[in-house]
Amino acid sequence: xxxxxxxxxxxxxxxxxxxxxxxxxxxxxxxxxxxxxxxxxxxxxxxxxxxxxxxxxxxxxxxxxxxxxxxxxxxxxxxxxxxxxxxxxxxxxxxxxxxxxxxxxxxxxxxxxxxxxxxxxxxxxxxxxxxxxxxxxxxxxxxxxxxxxxxxxxxxxxxxxxxxxxxxxxxxxxxxxxxxxxxxxxxxxxxxxxxxxxxxx
Numbered sequence: 001x002x003x004x005x006x007x008x009x010x011x012x013x014x015x016x017x018x019x020x021x022x023x024x025x026x027x028x029x030x031x032x033x034x035x036x037x038x039x040x041x042x043x044x045x046x047x048x049x050x051x052x053x054x055x056x057x058x059x060x061x062x063x064x065x066x067x068x069x070x071x072x073x074x075x076x077x078x079x080x081x082x083x084x085x086x087x088x089x090x091x092x093x094x095x096x097x098x099x100x101x102x103x104x105x106x107x108x109x110x111x112x113x114x115x116x117x118x119x120x121x122x123x124x125x126x127x128x129x130x131x132x133x134x135x136x137x138x139x140x141x142x143x144x145x146x147x148x149x150x151x152x153x154x155x156x157x158x159x160x161x162x163x164x165x166x167x168x169x170x171x172x173x174x175x176x177x178x179x180x181x182x183x184x185x186x187x188x189x190x191x192x193x194x195x196x197x198x199x200x201x
Contacts, residue, residue: 054140084161097146100169
């Protein structure tokens with residue numbers, strides 16, 4: 001199962017830079033939905049060894065340098081992407097959550113796949129950041145499935161990996177019929193966040 005997963009990821013990465021793909025039937029299929037990176041809004045994070053006695057986690061911050069209030073649909077961040085250092089290279093380890101994966105894995109400032117529900121959420125919750133302001137909060141990994149360290153199966157680890165880092169992202173598009181004022185319709189990705197080693201699971 002793990003090998004199948006790796007093969008699938010390699011295929012996705014190999015085709016990640018293509019704007020469209022042709023199926024066996026010859027029908028043009030476009031990936032998506034996706035969003036472009038935000039301008040004027042930044043997501044940053046730093047590792048915390050303990051969050052209020054709940055174990056390791058992160059301090060997150062969103063800085064809004066635009067002239068309007070922005071609204072983000074929870075959870076924020078909506079995904080985490082884990083990397084391990086092997087020699088001088090950083091290798092993708094796994095991803096968790098929804099919305100934020102790169103369309104082209106080699107372009108960290110490129111388009112991101114976004115989460116778009118098929119129907120509007122029944123009880124939506126939002127994080128709001130006023131114009132020209134910032135918002136900070138902490139999250140323990142064990143309380144937030146989208147940021148929980150999930151390195152995948154033991155066979156998926158790399159021999160000789162020594163250090164770890166995570167990239168956090170947010171990318172959401174409203175469902176058909178969902179109308180939310182000031183909902184952020186662009187993507188956010190943090191810079192890589194250094195982390196201490198974690199045992200493979």
